[in-house]
Amino acid sequence: MNIIFLAIVLIAFATAAWKQWHFVPSEAQGSGPMELLSSGMVASATGAIELAIGLVGVLALFLGLMKVAEEGGMLVIIARLIRPLMVRLFPQVPANHPAMGAMILNMSANGLGLGNAATPFGIRAMQELDKLNPRPGTATNAMAMFLAINTSGVTLLPAKVIAIRAAAGSADPAGILPTTLFATVVSTLAAIAAAWWVQRYFPVGQATAHELAMARPWVSDTAAGTATDDAGPTAALLEDDRAYPAWVCWLAMLGLLLAIPATIVWGRAIAPWIVPGLMVSFLLFGWARGVRVYEAFVEGAKDGFQVALRIMPYLVAILVAVGMLRASGALDVIVQALAVFTAPLGLPAEALPMALLRPLSGSGAYGVMSAIIHDPTIGPDSYVGYLVSTIQGSTETTFYVLAVYFGAVQIRRIRHTLLAALTADVVAVVAAVAICSYLFA
Template sequence: MNIIFLAIVMIAFLVAAMRQFAWSGDGQSPMELLGAGMIKAAEGSVTLALGLIGVMALFLGLMKVAEAGGLLTIVARLLRPLMVRLFPEVPADHPAMGAMIMNFSANVLGLGNAATPFGIRAMQELDRLNPYKGTATNAMALFLAINTSSITLLPTGVIAIRAAAGSTDPAGILPTTLFATICSTTVAIVMAKLLQRYWSANPADLQITPEKTEAETVSVPLPESDAPAGEGYPAWVSALALGIILAMVPVTILHGRTIAPWIIPGLMVLLLGFGAIKRVKIYEVFVEGAKDGFQVAVRIIPYLVAILVAVAMFRASGALEMLITPLGAITNLVGLPPEALPMALLRPLSGSGAYGIMASIINDPAIGPDSYTGYLVSTLQGSTETTFYVLAVYFGAVNIRRLRHTLAAALSADLAGIIAATAICLVLFGALR
């Protein structure tokens, strides 16, 4: 991100400088426009974060109630029968399986902060089964490929940002996000399974020392808070839940505009009701989660200032127009407008960068959150992951140097997510173009 940030600023400055030397003297000079754009973006980023505080506090408070009531464990038990088939090389009772299930469950519910610790723990446990230290196993590659594209039922963060930007339909991205993540996750699994045949786990050009095999590995149980309860629901229950999720796609596509107004009020009633049934002290737990939301909203202010100022410089200098115009003319033909192209390109590289671009787009009065472009960038943010960040953090936790087919599978999933997001937004919101 350091290189990306510096490159955006330097390119913007150089382009503005060249335009300044060619300036005829009419109106504001390119450098004046550049400086004014920087100041306006810095002020706007803080205003955006302040507007986000209340909405973020609301959603994180609700998710805290759901988590305290055991919703995460319920989702984990639903996933268990599927997981043992996806990862046949990992014993069903191994701690790695429990950590992976909890990681996926947190991602499904939009609990990104909870997903990362589970993911790192899963990688550490998978490394215990790794006979070739420093090289990614098939299970590691599949786990991270799914992680970069995992199905999201509740993209609460993006909904909060859209609400703060004044959207009249902040939850309208639920069907588009669900469709895009189902497609990207399917591609991630298929590509990981196919590509593992062509990447050897023990290349001759690397000196790799076999260590403990699966049979020799000592199983270390997860702490009680990290382990899913029980052995999982019967397979038919998991299959039924998966069928319901898949059935939600056509339902939300056909009746999305009718359902959308009910989602946020219904979500609050359902989650608080779930917590009450589970005898959670819903008020105290909600407030505790809302505190986390306040802290998150305040903590992102420096990131918003940095990226929004850099993006504003890139736009005000004319550099963005020079880059996007030729590419955007091509991508616009397939439903990816020039304004959304930077978002699609930057999302796998930088989460904060893509976040800033999305925020700047949906807060642009000329575009707005409820335009076709606003829905598209919101869907891209909610249905894709920062691939290189995930690989760096998770593989770095266990000192994996040889990624094998992980990156190829993850980038294939990213591409599938972008294509699927564009396609579903064209179907649902194409009339807004």
């Protein structure tokens, strides 16, 4: 991550410096390249803090619900239901560990297009995975696999993209459901293969005394609590390593598969019910399991503020670097250079900025997509309109995800995570071009 961060900053600075050297001040041109770069840096830093503060409420809400689910044993129950699949994807994680359930909830939330609502589930999954981490500050194979799947995750309902297409006057705003599903399935398979293949070339290594001394409250609090707290439902399930009958597990996975066509058919009707339904179901589950739901919710919500504080420096670093890349004009130069090669392959110059910006900036990518589909010469139902909508719905803001999730557990050495995640992003774009060319070109 050090090399990536430094490279982005140096490319942006060099581009702005070159433009400044050839800049001739005039009233028509306005601010010079270096002034634009400076203002872009300040705006990005401010935006990073505003984003982190904006996440506090979402983090508090869903981490509170996660605490209720955890105390009721929901995470372990979910992990045991999907055990046959998860133990193959994450062989280093005990089959009944709460990390399994948290990861499944995160993947499910992403699949339903819940956006920021999926982030607290992912952060809890990272905290649980870090409890199994033999080298604090370094990503484990399970963390790398989880984030690779997270950035590529199968998307059943890209609700926000559908809403933007509807606002742009699309005759079929939900027409991207099959294209998005195809692209995300292919990219998820690529992410899993990439994470498995390259992990051998990035060994974890031995932990140093400094790393072992790192303050990790999400780990130390649990360790301290296990000696004094009464064993609750989660502890009892963890001690019981027996799996559910095979038919129960396969029935659960069949239900997940059946959710795919159900979401395509009834997705727009289901979408408004998802978040309220999650809150009601989590609280009722906790109450039925004997959890004091109000106290547990408040206890979990407290973590939202601490997590937001931990991720702020990471967000500032990555968003300032991305802001510099955009403000300097370096991104435009890269687009112009690549468009010559990508246009004959089905990725025209109009859509290329979308493919390049999506892993860097979620808000920037939404802005580009909105501008393209509102352009009267293109429109939402053209080939380019379907393509940019599919790319938006089938790829993730990779650098943001890595900054937030790794920042939440103070991971600095990310090993092969970025390589696997970017592989998934590239494959998602290729798959989006292929399916849109087949259906709409």
